[in-house]
Amino acid sequence: MKYELLDKLREVNPIAFNICNFVTVQDVCNAINSIGASPAAVEANEETKEAEDLIKICGSLTVNLGALIDPKIDQIDTTIGLADKYNKPVILDPVAVGASPSRDQRAIQLLKKHNIRVIRGNAGEIAALIGAQWNAKGIDAGEGDLDPVQIAKDCANQYHCIVAQSGKTDIITDGDNVTKVFNETDLFKLRVGSGDILSSLIGCFCAVSSDFYEATRVATVVYATTGELVANVVNQHQPSVFSATLIDKLNDIDVKIISSNARVQSTDAEE
Amino acid sequence: MKYELLDKLREVNPIAFNICNFVTVQDVCNAINSIGASPAAVEANEETKEAEDLIKICGSLTVNLGALIDPKIDQIDTTIGLADKYNKPVILDPVAVGASPSRDQRAIQLLKKHNIRVIRGNAGEIAALIGAQWNAKGIDAGEGDLDPVQIAKDCANQYHCIVAQSGKTDIITDGDNVTKVFNETDLFKLRVGSGDILSSLIGCFCAVSSDFYEATRVATVVYATTGELVANVVNQHQPSVFSATLIDKLNDIDVKIISSNARVQSTDAEE
Amino acid sequence: MKYELLDKLREVNPIAFNICNFVTVQDVCNAINSIGASPAAVEANEETKEAEDLIKICGSLTVNLGALIDPKIDQIDTTIGLADKYNKPVILDPVAVGASPSRDQRAIQLLKKHNIRVIRGNAGEIAALIGAQWNAKGIDAGEGDLDPVQIAKDCANQYHCIVAQSGKTDIITDGDNVTKVFNETDLFKLRVGSGDILSSLIGCFCAVSSDFYEATRVATVVYATTGELVANVVNQHQPSVFSATLIDKLNDIDVKIISSNARVQSTDAEE
Numbered sequence: 001m002k003y004e005l006l007d008k009l010r011e012v013n014p015i016a017f018n019i020c021n022f023v024t025v026q027d028v029c030n031a032i033n034s035i036g037a038s039p040a041a042v043e044a045n046e047e048t049k050e051a052e053d054l055i056k057i058c059g060s061l062t063v064n065l066g067a068l069i070d071p072k073i074d075q076i077d078t079t080i081g082l083a084d085k086y087n088k089p090v091i092l093d094p095v096a097v098g099a100s101p102s103r104d105q106r107a108i109q110l111l112k113k114h115n116i117r118v119i120r121g122n123a124g125e126i127a128a129l130i131g132a133q134w135n136a137k138g139i140d141a142g143e144g145d146l147d148p149v150q151i152a153k154d155c156a157n158q159y160h161c162i163v164a165q166s167g168k169t170d171i172i173t174d175g176d177n178v179t180k181v182f183n184e185t186d187l188f189k190l191r192v193g194s195g196d197i198l199s200s201l202i203g204c205f206c207a208v209s210s211d212f213y214e215a216t217r218v219a220t221v222v223y224a225t226t227g228e229l230v231a232n233v234v235n236q237h238q239p240s241v242f243s244a245t246l247i248d249k250l251n252d253i254d255v256k257i258i259s260s261n262a263r264v265q266s267t268d269a270e271e
Numbered sequence: 272m273k274y275e276l277l278d279k280l281r282e283v284n285p286i287a288f289n290i291c292n293f294v295t296v297q298d299v300c301n302a303i304n305s306i307g308a309s310p311a312a313v314e315a316n317e318e319t320k321e322a323e324d325l326i327k328i329c330g331s332l333t334v335n336l337g338a339l340i341d342p343k344i345d346q347i348d349t350t351i352g353l354a355d356k357y358n359k360p361v362i363l364d365p366v367a368v369g370a371s372p373s374r375d376q377r378a379i380q381l382l383k384k385h386n387i388r389v390i391r392g393n394a395g396e397i398a399a400l401i402g403a404q405w406n407a408k409g410i411d412a413g414e415g416d417l418d419p420v421q422i423a424k425d426c427a428n429q430y431h432c433i434v435a436q437s438g439k440t441d442i443i444t445d446g447d448n449v450t451k452v453f454n455e456t457d458l459f460k461l462r463v464g465s466g467d468i469l470s471s472l473i474g475c476f477c478a479v480s481s482d483f484y485e486a487t488r489v490a491t492v493v494y495a496t497t498g499e500l501v502a503n504v505v506n507q508h509q510p511s512v513f514s515a516t517l518i519d520k521l522n523d524i525d526v527k528i529i530s531s532n533a534r535v536q537s538t539d540a541e542e
Numbered sequence: 543m544k545y546e547l548l549d550k551l552r553e554v555n556p557i558a559f560n561i562c563n564f565v566t567v568q569d570v571c572n573a574i575n576s577i578g579a580s581p582a583a584v585e586a587n588e589e590t591k592e593a594e595d596l597i598k599i600c601g602s603l604t605v606n607l608g609a610l611i612d613p614k615i616d617q618i619d620t621t622i623g624l625a626d627k628y629n630k631p632v633i634l635d636p637v638a639v640g641a642s643p644s645r646d647q648r649a650i651q652l653l654k655k656h657n658i659r660v661i662r663g664n665a666g667e668i669a670a671l672i673g674a675q676w677n678a679k680g681i682d683a684g685e686g687d688l689d690p691v692q693i694a695k696d697c698a699n700q701y702h703c704i705v706a707q708s709g710k711t712d713i714i715t716d717g718d719n720v721t722k723v724f725n726e727t728d729l730f731k732l733r734v735g736s737g738d739i740l741s742s743l744i745g746c747f748c749a750v751s752s753d754f755y756e757a758t759r760v761a762t763v764v765y766a767t768t769g770e771l772v773a774n775v776v777n778q779h780q781p782s783v784f785s786a787t788l789i790d791k792l793n794d795i796d797v798k799i800i801s802s803n804a805r806v807q808s809t810d811a812e813e
Contacts, residue, residue, distance in 0.1 A: 020564075020565075022291075022293050022296055022312075022314060022564050023291075023296050023297060023300050023310075023312050024297065025564055025565050026297055026565055026566065026568055026569065026734070026735075027297065029565050029734045030733065030734050030781065030782065033732060033733070033734050033781070034732065034781055034782075039565075039734060040638075041564075041565050043564060049644045050642050050644055050645055053641070053642035053643065053644060053645070054641075054642065057641065096311075099324070099325075099328065100321050100324035100325065101324065102320045102321055102324060103321060103324070190304060190305065190522065191301065191304070192297070192300045192301050192304050192310060193297075235519075237519060237520075237522040237523035238519040238522075239301065239304070239305055239518065239519060239522060240301065240305075240514075240515035240516070240518045240519045241515060241516075241519060243782075244515065244782035244783060244786065245782070245783075247781065247782045248777075248779060248780040248781060248782045248783060249779075251732065251779040251780075251781060252779035293562075293564050293567055293583075293585060294562075294567050294568055294571050294581075294583050295568065297568055298568065367582075370595070370596075370599065371592050371595035371596065372595065373591045373592055373595060374592060374595070461575065461576065461793065462572065462575070463568070463571045463572050463575050463581060464568075506790075508790060508791075508793040508794035509790040509793075510572065510575070510576055510789065510790060510793060511572065511576075511785075511786035511787070511789045511790045512786060512787075512790060515786065
C-alpha cells in the first residue's frame with residue numbers, strides 16, 4: 001500500500017474544506033492540523049459566496065451530516081455542487097443515517113445527485129443507504145445478519161464510489177477490490193467523533209491523490225494503526241486521554257511506523 | 272440512595288437527546304458517552320422533522336439555554352412540546368438566567384407551559400426563576416441573604432418539579448424532601464461547562480428511572496463524588512487536566528466507589 | 543510594562559463578551575475562564591435583545607470572523623454598534639482575511655464604520671486589511687517582501703487602532719510606538735485556535751485598562767511567555783497536551799514569572 005501518501009500530504013499541506021457538525025468540529029480540525037493538512041471548517045447553514053472562494057482553493061470537501069440536517073440540506077447541496085463544478089473530491093459521512101427515515105432520504109438524494117467519491121460510515125449507516133436490514137443502534141461488524149463485506153460492496157457499486165465501512169474490522173472497497181484493516185481498539189467507540197475524524201482524514205488524503213481507493217485505505221490504515229498504538233499505552237477507561245494522545249500521535253507518526261504495525265488483508269493483486 | 276441506577280444506565284445505554292450550547296457541547300457529549308449513555312445533540316435552531324424522530328427513540332431531553340436563546344426559543348418550545356407528547360422527561364438548565372431580563376422571561380414561559388421534570392442551575396439562576404433577590408454574578412451557596420434550601424424548595428413547589436441547585440453544597444429537592452451533597456471541588460468552577468455536564472447526566476439517569484427525584488440526586492452524587500475524587504489527584508490550577516480526567520473517570524466509576532465516598536444528608540425517612 | 547494588569551484582571555473578573563467561531567469556542571472560553579475573566583460567548587447569527595443586555599454588563603467585546611461571515615455580518619455589525627453605543631472596547635480578529643476577496647471587503651467595512659480598538663491577526667491578515675501584497679497561505683513573519691513592522695504600523699495608522707500582529711516575533715503597535723515580543727513556540731501553529739485565544743485574552747485585558755496599547759502588549763507577552771514556558775516541558779509533537787497545559791498554566795502564571803521570562807523590545811521611552 002502506498003503509505004508514502006502520508007509524506008506527500010505533509011509536503012502539500014492541502015486545505016481540507018469541511019462541513020462539520022458542532023459537536024466534534026474542534027477535535028476534527030485539530031486532527032487535520034496535526035496530521036499535516038490545513039483545516040477550513042464551516043457549518044452548513046451558510047451562504048455560498050465564500051463557500052465558492054474556499055472550494056476553489058481547497059483540495060477536497062468532507063461533508064459530515066451530524067446534528068439535524070433538514071434546515072441545512074439546501075446549503076450542503078449547493079456546496080457539494082460547487083465541488084462538482086471545480087472537480088474537487090467529496091467525502092460523505094452519513095452520520096446517524098438509519099436512525100431517522102427523513103435523514104435516510106436526504107443522504108440518498110445527495111448520493112444520487114452528486115459525484116460523491118467516498119462514503120465513510122459504520123455498517124448500520126452503510127446498510128441504510130442501500131435499504132438493507134440492519135440493527136441501527138449499537139453498531140458492530142457482527143450485529144446484522146448480512147455479510148458486512150457484501151453490504152460495503154453493494155453500496156460502492158450502487159453509488160459508484162469508494163466505501164470505507166468502520167467497525168472492529170474496517171472494510172474499504174471500490175465495489176470490486178476489498179481491503180480489510182484489523183488494527184483496532186474499543187476506545188474509538190468511547191470517544192464521540194472518532195468516525196468524524198476518520199472521514200476528514202480520508203478527505204486530507206483524497207486531496208493529494210486522485211486514486212481515491214488508495215487514498216481512502218491509506219487514511220484508514222494510518223488512523224486505525226495510530227489508534228491501536230495509542231491504546232496500547234493508555235488505560236481502557238480513558239477516552240479523553242486516548243483522544244488527545246491520538247491527535248498528538250498523528251503529528252508524530254511516520255510511514256515506517258505505520259507499515260511495520262499495520263495489519264491489513266487485501267484482495268488486490270499487488271499485495 | 273439507589274446508586275445501582277448507575278448499573279442500570281450502563282445496561283440500558285439510553286439515547287440522551289440534548290439541545291446543547293455550542294461552547295460546551297463537545298465535553299457534554301463525551302461525558303454522556305463516557306458514563307454509558309448515547310448522546311444525540313442538536314442546536315436549537317433546527318426544524319422539527321428529525322427532532323420528532325429523535326424524541327421517539329430517546330430516553331430523555333435535556334435543554335440547555337446557554338448562548339443567546341431569543342432566536343431559538345420557538346424551536347426549543349416545539350421540541351419540548353414533542354417531549355410532552357411522547358412522555359419523555361425534560362431537564363432544563365436555565366443558563367445565565369438572572370443576567371438578562373429577557374432571558375428570565377423566556378425560561379419562565381417554558382416552565383409555565385411545559386411539563387419540565389427537573390431544573391438544574393446554580394442558586395442565582397434558581398432564585399431568578401422565582402423572582403427572589405440574589406446576587407446574579409459570582410454565584411455561591413452563601414452569597415445571597417436568603418436560605419438556599421428555601422429557594423430550591425420554593426422553585427420546586429412553584430413549577431411542580433425537581434430542583435437540583437448546584438453550589439459548594441448541592442441541594443436536590445422535590446419541594447418537600449431535601450438531599451444535600453457535600454462532595455465538592457473548586458475546580459468545577461474553573462472549567463466552563465461543569466454545570467452543563469451535570470444537567471445532561473441528570474438527563475441520562477432520568478432516562479432509566481421514572482422516580483425523577485431519585486434519578487436527579489443519584490446523578491448529582493455520582494458527579495460531585497467523581498469530581499472530588501479526581502480533584503484529589505490533580506493540582507488546583509489544572510482545569511483542563513481536571514476536566515479530561517473527570518470525563519474519563521465517569522467511565523471507570525462504579526456503585527461501590529460512589530457509595531463509599533459520597534457525603535450526603537437527606538431528610539427522607541429511608542436514610 | 544505594566545504586568546500588574548494581570549492582577550487587576552483577576553481582581554475585577556470582567557465579563558468578556560465574545561462573538562466566537564464554532565471551531566475554537568470551547569478552548570477560547572476555557573482560556574478566558576482560566577486566566578481569571580468570565581466568558582460570555584455567542585454565535586453571530588443571533589438577535590440583538592440579549593446582545594444589548596450582555597453589552598451593558600461586559601468589559602469588552604471580541605469579534606472573531608472565523609467560519610463564513612457572510613450570513614452573520616449584519617448581526618456582527620449590530621453588536622459592534624451596541625459596543626460603540628455603550629463605549630465598550632472592541633477587539634477584531636480578522637480570521638482568514640486574505641484568503642477570500644468577499645471576506646476582505648466585510649472586514650474592511652467593519653473597520654471603516656466602527657470604533658475598533660484593537661486588531662489581532664497574523665501578517666497575512668494584517669497585510670490584506672491594508673491591501674499590501676503578501677503570501678496569504680503559510681504565514682510567517684519573514685515570508686512577504688515587505689517589512690512586517692511597517693505593515694503593522696500602516697494598518698494601525700489607517701484604522702486608528704492598536705495592531706497586534708502575531709508571528710515568530712509578535713509586533714504590537716499603536717502606529718507610532720512598537721513593542722516586539724520574542725517569546726515563541728512552533729506549537730502555537732500546530733493547534734487550531736491559538737490566535738483566537740490571544741485575541742480573546744487581549745479582550746480580557748482591554749476590559750480592565752483604558753490604555754489599549756498597554757493592555758494589548760501585556761496580554762501578548764503573558765500569552766507568548768506562558769506558551770514558551772509550557773513548550774519547554776512538552777514534546778514538540780504534542781499539540782493537544784500543549785494546549786491543555788497552556789490553558790491550565792494561564793490559571794497559575796503570575797506577574798513575577800511573566801516579568802522574569804518575557805523577552806521584549808520596545809521603542810517606548812519608558813523601557
